[in-house]
Amino acid sequence: MVTLVEVARHAGVSASTVSYVLSGKRPISDPTRRRVRASIEQLGYQPHAGARALASSRSRIIALMVPLRTDMYVPVMLDIAVAVATTARAHGYDVLLLTGEEGPSALRRVTGSGLAEAVILMDVQLDDERLPVLRAAGPPAVLVGLPADPSGLSCVDLDFAAAGALCVEHLAGLGHREIAVIGEAPGVYARHTGFAERTLRGLRDRATELGVGLLHRPCEGGHDAVAGVLARIFDERPGVSAFVVQNETAVEPLLALLRRTGRAVPEDVSVVAVCPEPIAAQASVPLTSVAIPAQELGRRAVERLITGLSGRPGEDGPAGDAAPTPGVELLTPVLTSRDSSGPPPARGVMS
Numbered sequence: 001m002v003t004l005v006e007v008a009r010h011a012g013v014s015a016s017t018v019s020y021v022l023s024g025k026r027p028i029s030d031p032t033r034r035r036v037r038a039s040i041e042q043l044g045y046q047p048h049a050g051a052r053a054l055a056s057s058r059s060r061i062i063a064l065m066v067p068l069r070t071d072m073y074v075p076v077m078l079d080i081a082v083a084v085a086t087t088a089r090a091h092g093y094d095v096l097l098l099t100g101e102e103g104p105s106a107l108r109r110v111t112g113s114g115l116a117e118a119v120i121l122m123d124v125q126l127d128d129e130r131l132p133v134l135r136a137a138g139p140p141a142v143l144v145g146l147p148a149d150p151s152g153l154s155c156v157d158l159d160f161a162a163a164g165a166l167c168v169e170h171l172a173g174l175g176h177r178e179i180a181v182i183g184e185a186p187g188v189y190a191r192h193t194g195f196a197e198r199t200l201r202g203l204r205d206r207a208t209e210l211g212v213g214l215l216h217r218p219c220e221g222g223h224d225a226v227a228g229v230l231a232r233i234f235d236e237r238p239g240v241s242a243f244v245v246q247n248e249t250a251v252e253p254l255l256a257l258l259r260r261t262g263r264a265v266p267e268d269v270s271v272v273a274v275c276p277e278p279i280a281a282q283a284s285v286p287l288t289s290v291a292i293p294a295q296e297l298g299r300r301a302v303e304r305l306i307t308g309l310s311g312r313p314g315e316d317g318p319a320g321d322a323a324p325t326p327g328v329e330l331l332t333p334v335l336t337s338r339d340s341s342g343p344p345p346a347r348g349v350m351s
Helices: 004-011 015-023 030-043 049-056 074-090 104-112 131-137 160-174 186-190 194-210 223-236 248-260 277-281 294-310
Strands: 061-065 094-098 118-121 141-144 154-158 178-182 213-217 242-245 270-275 288-291 327-331
Touching: 004 015, 004 030, 015 030, 061 074, 061 104, 074 094, 074 294, 094 104, 104 118, 104 131, 118 294, 141 294, 154 160, 154 194, 154 294, 160 194, 160 242, 160 270, 160 288, 178 194, 178 223, 186 194, 194 213, 213 223, 223 248, 242 248, 248 270, 270 277, 277 288, 294 327
Parallel strands: 061 094, 061 118, 118 141, 141 154, 154 327, 178 213, 178 242, 242 270, 270 288
Antiparallel strands: none
């Protein structure tokens, strides 16, 4: 393995100069810094991670907290995680994945030990118990999600409230007056998970504004659960002519059950989903949908974090006490119209 001394000899500088270039602890002239960097690249020098962390007080590790719960659609979470890891690596950072449900204790353990110098939090709840730790004396952090009170925090997410409103606007524009929402599993709402609560708020507020009836029912994934929820919806609201689905595991069971009961999509019933693009595009009836931009969320979260850690956009300088600038970045939802939505049937009431 190439040593630091060999890099110094190749660049014609002292070993301490190479060390300062790597750590950023002292200013080095641009020509010298470029010469050292060129020697590092040419020789293939890799600083020892442990020694580098001790010397610079930086581990160059980002902890990604993503509890993998059984009532959440894991592929979306993993898509975000992969985008976080890929983007972090491009900036010279590695990612430590924390998939448990320890919450504040895991946050204190990882950051208190110095193992990670920054954190990205996912599965954010409206009153998330991890936030007091961050606000008290926590590490630089970015949330993929939006709590009820985001003050002092750096957050990035899809504007789920606007996504819900967009679904109602689309269906109301087609003439639907009774809409049913098949939502996430009950546990997701019991935890007050931010994205689900915000979508529901957007759906309800826009339905009220437009004078559209709206019925929301949480639903576990799978055929039997969807069958039970669907039967109860038509018992309660026989005039329902459109569904909004925010539950990836309910999409295909719903389409199959509608076919089985003689309801054609979209001639008899329209279906709109809030889900990843591949699920909507590849469904048995291609779904009108609002896409969840998982990869974009992961990428933007890392970029917000890196900008804070570097102190200047686009540079990987010493971190010091830098942190991401507080603020909320909400991505604008986009509705893509496909084969699953159309005007309600002329008879108005489903048989």
